[in-house]
Amino acid sequence: MIFILVLLSTLLLIYLFHLLYWKRRNLPPGPTPLPKFGNWLSMVFPMPGYECFRRWTKKYGDVYTFWLESEPYIIIGSYERMKETFIRDGDTYVNKKFNEVIASFRDGQYGVVDTNGEFWSTHRRFTLSNFRDLGFGKDLMQQKILIEVQEIIRKFDENVGEEQNVPKVFNKAVANVINQLIFGYRFDDEKEKEFQKLMDLLEYQQKAFTSWKIIVECVVPFLSRFMPKPTVADLIEEYKTSFYGFFNRQIEEHRLKIDFDSEENESYAESYLKEQRKREADGDKETFSTQQLSNMCMDLWLAGLGTTTLTLGWSMAYVMNTPGVQEKMHEELDRVIESDRLISTSDKNDLPYMQAVINECQRCANIVPINLFHETTRDTVIAGYPIEKGTGVIAQISTVMLDETIFPDPYKFNPDRFIDEHGKLKKVEELCPFSVGKRQCLGEGLARMELFLMLANFFHRYEISPSSTGPPSIDKTQALGVTPREFDAVLTKRH
Numbered sequence: 001m002i003f004i005l006v007l008l009s010t011l012l013l014i015y016l017f018h019l020l021y022w023k024r025r026n027l028p029p030g031p032t033p034l035p036k037f038g039n040w041l042s043m044v045f046p047m048p049g050y051e052c053f054r055r056w057t058k059k060y061g062d063v064y065t066f067w068l069e070s071e072p073y074i075i076i077g078s079y080e081r082m083k084e085t086f087i088r089d090g091d092t093y094v095n096k097k098f099n100e101v102i103a104s105f106r107d108g109q110y111g112v113v114d115t116n117g118e119f120w121s122t123h124r125r126f127t128l129s130n131f132r133d134l135g136f137g138k139d140l141m142q143q144k145i146l147i148e149v150q151e152i153i154r155k156f157d158e159n160v161g162e163e164q165n166v167p168k169v170f171n172k173a174v175a176n177v178i179n180q181l182i183f184g185y186r187f188d189d190e191k192e193k194e195f196q197k198l199m200d201l202l203e204y205q206q207k208a209f210t211s212w213k214i215i216v217e218c219v220v221p222f223l224s225r226f227m228p229k230p231t232v233a234d235l236i237e238e239y240k241t242s243f244y245g246f247f248n249r250q251i252e253e254h255r256l257k258i259d260f261d262s263e264e265n266e267s268y269a270e271s272y273l274k275e276q277r278k279r280e281a282d283g284d285k286e287t288f289s290t291q292q293l294s295n296m297c298m299d300l301w302l303a304g305l306g307t308t309t310l311t312l313g314w315s316m317a318y319v320m321n322t323p324g325v326q327e328k329m330h331e332e333l334d335r336v337i338e339s340d341r342l343i344s345t346s347d348k349n350d351l352p353y354m355q356a357v358i359n360e361c362q363r364c365a366n367i368v369p370i371n372l373f374h375e376t377t378r379d380t381v382i383a384g385y386p387i388e389k390g391t392g393v394i395a396q397i398s399t400v401m402l403d404e405t406i407f408p409d410p411y412k413f414n415p416d417r418f419i420d421e422h423g424k425l426k427k428v429e430e431l432c433p434f435s436v437g438k439r440q441c442l443g444e445g446l447a448r449m450e451l452f453l454m455l456a457n458f459f460h461r462y463e464i465s466p467s468s469t470g471p472p473s474i475d476k477t478q479a480l481g482v483t484p485r486e487f488d489a490v491l492t493k494r495h
């Protein structure tokens with residue numbers, strides 16, 4: 001009996017020695033990891049995790065180790081350090097960490113968000129150059145977005161003076177922009193059913209995958225055997241079938257309609273399918289496969305819709321919760337625009353306060369509490385610590401955007417922090433919602449254009465006031481975190 005006790009105590013000591021000292025001995029210091037969980041529980045208490053990273057940056061400096069289960073991640077917690085690593089030494093930080101669950105969902109390594117090397121760079125380059133041809137950052141893209149702006153106005157005008165669901169209208173507008181780009185059409189009245197099906201799928205996925213049961217199952221997988229259905233595996237299978245089903249149908253419809261001899265392309269899918277045919281004729285059947293196209297569509301659709309609508313929703317919420325901001329925006333818009341005409345990107349430089357409001361909305365919305373997981377492509381040194389090839393590393397942009405040395409009183413929504421003493425827009429490089437380095441957001445140009453055109457035209461046309469239940473909550477410390485708030489508001493026409 002004593003022998004067993006001594007043996008168990010020794011094993012426990014060896015385990016703790018390994019967990020608390022041995023595996024951490026060469027890494028930058030950081031918070032003590034819990035067995036199995038690592039440090040991620042700190043992100044949940046309180047949500048959405050901003051505070052634990054800010055606390056650790058103050059305690060350990062701008063480079064420290066954060067453990068996710070039993071995997072170490074080096075956190076880069078200041079903009080200066082991001083410049084030194086992700087920007088100046090971009091190639092070392094370009095790769096994404098392999099994720100088994102995602103790979104099993106995709107049936108391999110596909111898409112642009114989760115791939116690496118030549119395959120990733122070919123598809124990133126192809127997508128960006130194709131988006132440019134389709135008008136990205138140019139007048140053509142602006143025209144497409146302005147069609148959606150007019151549609152937003154038409155929808156809102158129907159219910160002026162009454163309580164109405166504001167985020168829902170913006171959501172459809174953003175979905176139309178991204179679907180135009182990928183498949184070349186918008187969801188008009190005829191396509192309403194198709195749009196609704198997609199939205200139901202996204203909503204279901206968001207609710208299902210953020211439930212406590214599923215989070216616990218992901219962290220401690222064996223518990224799924226004792227839990228009620230559906231399990232994580234069931235959910236993934238169901239989601240996979242419906243989502244890929246949508247994209248595959250679209251792709252096959254496109255394939256039948258395309259004029260493969262024409263040089264003109266109306267959508268990303270069309271130019272991809274042409275490139276696929278060209279490469280196949282040259283004997284390359286792998287790089288531009290149909291499965292890759294399906295995954296590219298999913299990446300662009302999901303990355304392009306959720307982020308932008310979330311930012312728009314938070315923008316409304318912050319403005320409604322901060323007295324005086326709307327009045328200042330209205331004063332500038334009336335002075336500069338002078339009529340009820342549509343605002344375009346050529347007005348941007350004359351609207352510094354509007355731009356400052358958008359900057360502050362992105363900073364406060366801070367929609368990525370923990371950034372995507374990268375890994376080092378070679379052995380390197382960060383802040384004097386030797387870091388092996390393949391180590392996880394995260395450019396922690398949410399901490400940078402809440403850095404009180406750059407943004408005093410960081411939780412206060414204050415657009416004036418982006419205005420200089422001459423009333424001009426101040427450039428602050430620490431405002432980095434689209435991240436930094438070689439993996440910086442691929443849709444940044446599109447998102448910036450959408451945010452400006454949609455918000456400037458919205459606030460020019462309307463005054464927004466809370467519904468009878470009050471403005472949407474901007475408290476992210478509760479269960480909802482940064483996830484979208486559903487809210488009604490009352491719009492009053494200004495022109």
Ligand code: HEM
Pocket residue numbers: 112113114124299300303304305307308311367368371372395433434435436438439440441442443444446447
């Ligand atoms: C307000 C809107 C948006 C925000 C705040 C945002 C933010 C981000 C962030 C933080 C990343 C991670 C970068 C990293 O790995 O360090 C990212 C990547 C990405 N974003 Fe966005 N994004 C937005 C809109 C869009 C749009 C409209 C699109 C699509 C057209 C898009 C497509 C992507 C893609 C494909 C990636 C992965 C790029 C790669 O790994 O090479 N995003 N975005």
